[in-house]
Amino acid sequence: MALKLHLRAQERFVVNGAVITVLKPTTLIINNMVSMLLEKQIMHPNKAVTPARRIYYAVQCVYMAEEHERQHFLDNFESLVSEYETITVLVPVRDMLKQIREQLAAKQYYEALKSCNALIEHEDWLLSLSKPPEVADSV
Numbered sequence: 001m002a003l004k005l006h007l008r009a010q011e012r013f014v015v016n017g018a019v020i021t022v023l024k025p026t027t028l029i030i031n032n033m034v035s036m037l038l039e040k041q042i043m044h045p046n047k048a049v050t051p052a053r054r055i056y057y058a059v060q061c062v063y064m065a066e067e068h069e070r071q072h073f074l075d076n077f078e079s080l081v082s083e084y085e086t087i088t089v090l091v092p093v094r095d096m097l098k099q100i101r102e103q104l105a106a107k108q109y110y111e112a113l114k115s116c117n118a119l120i121e122h123e124d125w126l127l128s129l130s131k132p133p134e135v136a137d138s139v
Helices: 051-064 067-087 091-105 109-130
Strands: 003-007 012-015 018-021 026-030 036-038
Touching: 036 051, 051 067, 051 091, 051 109, 067 091, 091 109
Parallel strands: none
Antiparallel strands: 003 026, 012 018, 012 036
């Protein structure tokens, strides 16, 4: 099935490791399987500051890597997941990690990235619960 992309001027995306910048608004149809991410889907290394974000970044590297490079990133992913599993007892988090592992094992890399997004959303929710309530200024 073909993928139809509507892109704005100056929007960037990556196809099989090549960074492409759109000069003017355009529509593309990709007719075959490629590793592709839009700029808004790309996690930059300096943004990978939480366990879930580090896992997303590792999966992104797996997805974008060439076949001969992939094992290194899979090993990194496995290390990060194992570390995360040692610090959490939450069943939903463990279930998400299991799902991501299964998707990677089945070479469903883009689906694994989408599952990582759910893990990030859950982590963000948990982190918002741990923030102290804002204190109102007293008059």
